[in-house]
Amino acid sequence: MKTATELAIRPNVFDVKAARGRCKRYRRxxxxxxxxxxxxxxxxxxxxxxxxxxxxxxxxxxxxxGGKSPDTFLMSKGHGCMIQYVILEDLGILGKADxxxxxxxxxxxxxxxxxxxxxxxxxxxxxxxxxxMVVGMALAERGRGTDGVIYxxxxxxxxxxxxxxxxxxxxxxxxxxxxxxxxxxxxxxSLGRTSETHPSFYPLAExxxxxxxxxxxxxxxxxxxxxxxxxxxxxxxxxxxVARTTKGKGVSYMENAPIWHYxxxxxxxxxxAIAELETQG
Amino acid sequence: xxxxxxxxxYDEATKNPDIYIVVSDISPAGSMAKFSTQYPDRFINxxxxxxxxxxxxxxxxxxxxxxxxxxxxxFTLYRPFEMVRDDLCYQNLPVTVVGMGAGxxxxxxxxxxxxxxxxxxxxxxxxxxxxxxxxxxxxTDATRWCAKQKNGPxxxxxxxxxxxxxxxxxxxxxxxxxxxxxxxxxxxxxxYGVITKMAxxxxxxxxxxxxxxxxxxxHTVKPLDREGIVEALKRHxxxxxxxxxxxxxxxxxxxxxxxxxxxxxxxxxTFTLQDSFIHNYGSYEDLLAAHGLAPERIxxxxx
Numbered sequence: 001m002k003t004a005t006e007l008a009i010r011p012n013v014f015d016v017k018a019a020r021g022r023c024k025r026y027r028r029x030x031x032x033x034x035x036x037x038x039x040x041x042x043x044x045x046x047x048x049x050x051x052x053x054x055x056x057x058x059x060x061x062x063x064x065x066g067g068k069s070p071d072t073f074l075m076s077k078g079h080g081c082m083i084q085y086v087i088l089e090d091l092g093i094l095g096k097a098d099x100x101x102x103x104x105x106x107x108x109x110x111x112x113x114x115x116x117x118x119x120x121x122x123x124x125x126x127x128x129x130x131x132x133m134v135v136g137m138a139l140a141e142r143g144r145g146t147d148g149v150i151y152x153x154x155x156x157x158x159x160x161x162x163x164x165x166x167x168x169x170x171x172x173x174x175x176x177x178x179x180x181x182x183x184x185x186x187x188x189x190s191l192g193r194t195s196e197t198h199p200s201f202y203p204l205a206e207x208x209x210x211x212x213x214x215x216x217x218x219x220x221x222x223x224x225x226x227x228x229x230x231x232x233x234x235x236x237x238x239x240x241x242v243a244r245t246t247k248g249k250g251v252s253y254m255e256n257a258p259i260w261h262y263x264x265x266x267x268x269x270x271x272x273a274i275a276e277l278e279t280q281g
Numbered sequence: 282x283x284x285x286x287x288x289x290x291y292d293e294a295t296k297n298p299d300i301y302i303v304v305s306d307i308s309p310a311g312s313m314a315k316f317s318t319q320y321p322d323r324f325i326n327x328x329x330x331x332x333x334x335x336x337x338x339x340x341x342x343x344x345x346x347x348x349x350x351x352x353x354x355x356f357t358l359y360r361p362f363e364m365v366r367d368d369l370c371y372q373n374l375p376v377t378v379v380g381m382g383a384g385x386x387x388x389x390x391x392x393x394x395x396x397x398x399x400x401x402x403x404x405x406x407x408x409x410x411x412x413x414x415x416x417x418x419x420x421t422d423a424t425r426w427c428a429k430q431k432n433g434p435x436x437x438x439x440x441x442x443x444x445x446x447x448x449x450x451x452x453x454x455x456x457x458x459x460x461x462x463x464x465x466x467x468x469x470x471x472x473y474g475v476i477t478k479m480a481x482x483x484x485x486x487x488x489x490x491x492x493x494x495x496x497x498x499x500h501t502v503k504p505l506d507r508e509g510i511v512e513a514l515k516r517h518x519x520x521x522x523x524x525x526x527x528x529x530x531x532x533x534x535x536x537x538x539x540x541x542x543x544x545x546x547x548x549x550x551t552f553t554l555q556d557s558f559i560h561n562y563g564s565y566e567d568l569l570a571a572h573g574l575a576p577e578r579i580x581x582x583x584x
Contacts, residue, residue: 115343115372122343126367132333133368136340136348143298143322143346163364166333174325 014058019223022057022090023049024277027250029086029099031273034264037103040111043260045082047186047220047245048153052083054226055151056091059180070148072137074121076130077155077184078112084119085109093119128161130154131181135167138176153182157189160198165211171238172212179238180230184220186247188258208240220245251276282440282475283381285417286424287313290349293428294320300428301341303327305334305352307381335361338376339368347375347428353387354380354396354438358403369434370406376434377427378403383413383438384475384525385554385568392558395568396438401530403436404503411503412456413438415477416447419500422454430456438502440475447481448498457501459509465493468583469517471510473499473532476525476569482576483523487583499532510536514545521583522551525574529556550583 026049034040052075060071075084085102088094094109094117101107108117112125121137124130134152141148158164171179185204187194194201205215214234218225220243233239247261248254251273254265265273294300294316302316303325317324327334331352338348350357357380358365369376380399387394403409412427412435414420420439427435448454451462459471468487472480477498484496497513499506514520514536522533533551540549554572561571569575 122339123367123372126363128332129336129339129364129368132336132364133340133343135333136337136342137344138340139301139322139325139337140341140344140346143301144344163332163336163361166327166330167336169330170327170333170337 014224014227016224019050019053019057023053023223024280026053026083026086026090028274028277029089030082031265031270031277033082033086033099033102035267035270036100037264039262039264040082040103041079041262042082042264043188043248043254043257044077044080044155044184044186046249046251046254047247048077048080048182048184049083049249050221050223051153051182051184051226051243052080052087054223054230055153056087058227059149059151059230070146071151072121072148073151074124074130074134074137075113076124076134076152077127077158078124080153080155080184081111081113084113088119091119127155127158128163130158131164131167131171134179134181135171135174135176138171138179139174141178142176147178149178149180151180153184156183156185156187156194156201156204159183159204160201168208168211168213176238177235180233180241181239182220182241182243184245185242186245188247188256188261190258190261192258205240205242208242213238213240215240215242217242217244219243221249250280282414282417282420282444283442285420286379286439287316289421289424290428291316291319293425294323297347297428298323299346301325301338301346301348303334303338303341303348303350305329305331305356307352331356331360332364335364335378336368339364339372339374342374342376343372349377349379349427351379351381353394354383354399355394357381358396358399358436362402365403365434366406370408373408373433375431377437378434379437379439381439382441385572386441386475386565388565388568389562391562392560397554398527398530399436399438400502400526400532404530408433409503410435410501411438412436412501413474414500415473415475415498416444418446418448419454419498423500426456438474444475445478447477451498454500457504457506459506459513460498460500462496462498463494465495467493467517468519468521469495469497469513470521470523471497471499471513471532471536472523473502474525476523476574479569479574479576480523483521483579486576486580502532505532505535507539510539511543514540514543514547514549517547519548519583520550521579522549523574523579524551524553525569526553527556528553552579552582
């Protein structure tokens, strides 16, 4: 989240270079954390880094007097929470000690976000739960006239859950335009490419549109495209961004390789990944 | 009971703008119509979509609201079970999940509409509280309590319509405490929920036989008032549990467990639904009888 002063100095200006720089730093930090644990959901975190970065660092408005943002981010694809943790650390909401103790007996952060931890708005991990909670949150905001925007990121896998479609139906039926959702459409789930295992899953954006959502499709690794899509939405309907992404994005040997859904790189792989990131702009 | 629930909830909602009711295409008629007309933004009908009913309640509660989910008991607890467990119980949110028409009240609709293992299922989840009022008055007290409590989730198991008043002269209702509807010294009948009507009839018959009988509404099934049950087991020669629930996981086995723990010396008889799906149709009483819950049979067994 930007401070009020920063926003006042550079209103409505999107610094794509800064966004790319942050995302590179976040990838590196996740790789660092990976060296402390045998497993973390690295592939699914890397596929939504640019999206989650934009949400926290560009879209969510700063709170008054350094307080909580009036907007909310709920990580529906809970297994991607590593990116949430490193951004919360970057924003000073979580501490370095928290990330250093990730998945250890003396830490409080696990491989899925846990409600009650700083900056974590809901416990997710079981798929297909997030969007209904988002609908409830948006209803509460409307009921109180506070009008905070509720941002969420769904995995493409969890869009297969019937419960997600119940929420899709309700968000538009209840006319909740303050919902901004992303599908991290990396086309991978545990047993293979979604386009091969479930060809009828696509086309996706049309399905949301048919359910009364405003939708758009973008490259989910292009910060400028993410920024443009969200800022150009009409604001009259719930908004779904179908973001084409690559699982494991940023480290060539991790890209589209299902093993990196959960595995941690060994020392050699880690060094290779870091070296590769350094060469990127 | 569902009407008094709706009446009490409407009343609480007029006082608290954070009270919402999220229903799944089922609504207590009458008073709830008043709620939906008066507060259309706080009456949400998700349609036949129980998973989102629970998830939406969780989202409301995460933002500080006090939501109620409402539909027929099987659909409020079984269909969206993982949402109840993860969204409500794991996050420990003050959401009341109302299971209407629990037990075998839907006596002509078949096994898909019978709720005979709900106490075991809801009771097994950490943080879940369970209240099963025995009559419309108790339903009002429980509903008002649910509208204000911030402990965490509640499964509120209620009947349908036409339950008689059993608590007119009873001591005040208190969450987590068993409630004596009458006090005696020989026999103690423990029950909860709609079947307490049958328990009261049995208590009457035992009294007519010259026995001094206590009748207790164990309306809060979780957390169970262990101290109260211990006292009842110690103070009476004969304790009878009558429960509209499967033999596992309900009040009957818990009472037996407490009795074993304290080495109770009283006689203890328990009567529950059978551990089986029955394919019978008829009145509510017919269905209970098909499960073995009939006053004459119980009286013969406790003689």
